[in-house]
Amino acid sequence: MRFRLLRGDVILKILLAAAALFVIGVVVGLAVELFLGSAPSLFKFGPSFLVESKWQPSNNVFGAWPFIYGTLVTSAIAIVIGFPISLGIAVFITEKLKSHLTFGYLLGTLVDLLAAVPSVIYGLWGVFVLIPIIRDYVERPLSKSLSYIPLFSGHPFGYDFLTAGVILAIMVIPTMSAVTRDVLSVVPNSQREAMYSLGATDWEATQKSVLPYARSGIFGAFILGLGRAFGETMAVTMVIGNIPSVSSSLFSPGATLSSIIANQFGESSGVFQGALIELGLILFFVAVLINGLARLLLWRMTRATHAKA
Amino acid sequence: MPKPNLPTSISLWRKIVNKLMTILVIIAVILAIIPLLLILGDVIMRGAPAISIGFLTHLQKPPNATGGGIANAIVGTFTMVGIASIISVPIGIGAGIFFSEWATSKVSTFSSFMNDVLTGFPSIVLGLFVFVIIVYPTKQFSAFAGGIALSFVMLPIIARTTGESLKLVPMTLREASLALGIPRWKTVIRIVLSTGKNGLLTGILLAVARATGETAPILLTASSSIYFAKSIFQPTASMTVLIYNYATSPYATWQTQAWGAALVLIIIMLGLNLAVKLTIGRNLSGKKVDL
């Protein structure tokens, strides 16, 4: 058979490549913009900006370290809480509810409803409802009995890393579980059947054949959740206290790169604004780093296994 | 598929692990449902008093006036999300197809990586970006600029989920199609895309839900207004900005309206979700989609 270069193929490839390049263009444009906007602060403070932990706008002292710390801590809490729950929901709906399709569908829609709540409502609900709950039922008891552990030290007021992490977890669950559900539902039954024929229990079948098959998709869900946790501004900024601090306590108020930008951008100008934009630039690099590491991890995990049939 | 009976010689340990995992998974579901019920309950409690036909059709009013509504905010949000969808859905799906079908190309890997980075951007930075490239040069706050900002929020989500769903389409389908002499472009569009349709829809719905709920980028690009926008190149009200401003004001009337607006927003999203899944979300054999 002769190999013909079809016009349709060429056109499609160009259009699709254009779309992919558009994505790159947007990100590059963003990076350039961040760089330009942070110039007043970038050249004034240099690399010491990264490790400086004081943030006093009225004295022109700025440092990024408390916010990098806050972003990492809150995202970690969000993923540690949210990822297992999302995976659990997805496994439950696709594996256990096979014979109750409508119930599974309803449950799935219910969880998806969490995604329909605007982030500003999460923030307001956090301030008026979640903070009193966490403060009164979780933090005050823990603080009374376990305050010698550094993790639970400090005044329990509710405006802290813990609440921010919990809200972020609630916000990333619908995304992660929806994508994971989709991914798990297209795993061919042959995978499960093979495991059952070897005498596996339900869980073993899931763990050893379904989950590895969908590994790349689950990883995609993880990335989307992580991205949401990194970038969420409104909800976090309302419950985290926005006091730049580096503390090992869950009850300590803090700030993330996104939350402090949202919090103080409206009142900023000059070097202050440049410093805030530089925080955005730092977030860009942190995201690149984390995503790069995650990709490396995935590549090593899938290197040995073959592509899917 | 009927589950075979487990042989009785299976070890106790494995049985216990199996049961334990089932319980854990159920706990996970409960843990996710609890905050949902709390939030929904709170929104309904605080917002239901504000809901009425007038609420949906009137324009905004000052705090001590009766009969205020959110009509212009609803239209504004729809407009901006609509503009964002028109831009981000084709480009997102296109990029996603590229990630999946030409996964080995260097452009594709790099773009996919950049796409992941884009998902993690704070929306306020995206708003700032659009402010600098569109609002500042044209000296005009507009619904159009707001739509562009939202499209940057939606784009990476759609691209990522599209890519992932299409990757899961079995290779055998593609090979069979090509073996029959169908050109590659037709294979991709007619076969791969329709098989992975559910994932695409999930991604689009997730992205739309995300964009509808965004506040910060709209604040910086579309400004605000208490009237209907006469064109997309004018400032416009939006539901999230309204919710934010009203809920943090000291006036009870405005606070109730804020929660009412939140309730309306959630109901609209639920309706959209259901409508799309029930109508378009059917697989090739016409069976109801397995969610």
Add this chain to the structure above:
Amino acid sequence: MKTTYVIIAAIVVIAIIIGGVFAYISLSSSTTSSNNATPTPSPSPSPTASATATPTATPKPTTTVSPTSTVTPTFTPTPTASPTLVPTITPATLNGGGGTLVAPLMSVWQGAYGSVEPQITVNYNAEGSGAGITDFKNQVVNFGESDAPMTTAQYAALPSGTTALTIPISASAVVPAYNLKLLNGTVCQNGLNFTGAVLANIFLGTVTTWNDASIQALQSPAVAAQLPNTPIITVHRSDGSGTMFAFSNFLSDSNSQFKTTIGESTTPNWVTTSGGTIAAPKNAGVAAAISGNNGAIGPLEIAYILENTGQTSIYYGTVENAAGNFILANVTNIAAALSAGASTGLPAGSASWTSVSIVDNIFSNTSATTVYPIATLTYALVYQNQTPSSITNAASAAALVNFLQWVVSPAGQSLGSGLGYVPLPANVVAVDTASIDTITYNGGAPIV
């Protein structure tokens, strides 16, 4: 086929699309900016409760000035007192952006003004004072709005050859709000006495419990005996705000240690006190934090006390003024503060307003016996010469003048009393009118 060709072709496709979009934008914005038809809002504001603050205290704290007067505003839809307006008002849109403090009042103005001048549409974006100043500098709005006057650096950043007019359009006040359970089990009501010095020490962390001697000394013996040993929890705004500016201004005047450590600005460097410190977002968050924690105290904009009828555990105290009187804030004594503060002279609109502070002006005024010490103005920012641009033309310049005149007139100012805003006193309005009279369009004669 060669990948490079594909990439080049793809880039060309993107460039064409983006170029087309930009061309469309610039083409459509170079044609006349909006000409709006009649907007449809029909304002019928029925002003509700008046701005009273009666100290219903058990036990009663001593207040030498008891705020008994109530101000019941009446809504006058026709601006009977507005000065002569420009001859012909052609349709125009005014876009403004700035602080959140004046946003509710602005929405009242938008509706009421829309019925007076239906061809003029006013849009306002409550994005924050700093963003308002930035938008003003970038000339993307017809008027900016800010709770604090521009700083020297912000004046310097304005486009060269332009003069900015600072025009106060409304006013508010900051009160010390608290939530405290007394020894007899009841919640302390309005009227606990404070001085600037004591408040400064509280927020510096040197006064740590409610039964501290310096706090007890200010109260009547009955009240002082009821103050418990509860640690003081300090609450403040986590985001920048004009409310914090006024409050920190007052405390800096009262205590030099406060001035050096925390300072006066929209984002002061608050210290964490031993009893605990909470940073909450916006006034609503501060109110929620205070009402949720026993022993908390924090600065709150007065509307949040007067209007928030749902709150049951948040009350506010008096502040001692220069004359030695403990004043519980209400519309009357705030207006008196503004009048007294402006009587020492406000700069012309076109001058720098960086050091203008009502708080400073009345801080040492011992003859002003009824004034409330922590009052603050909120300002509109416009360019003295309106230069033609995509959002500014002859019609919009005339509309701007018309709108500002109406806003500072009694017709506009009276609309705020039902919402917790304080009408501008006559001397401030006089300064405003003088500034508005200097606005020109494209270098021509003053529009008025």
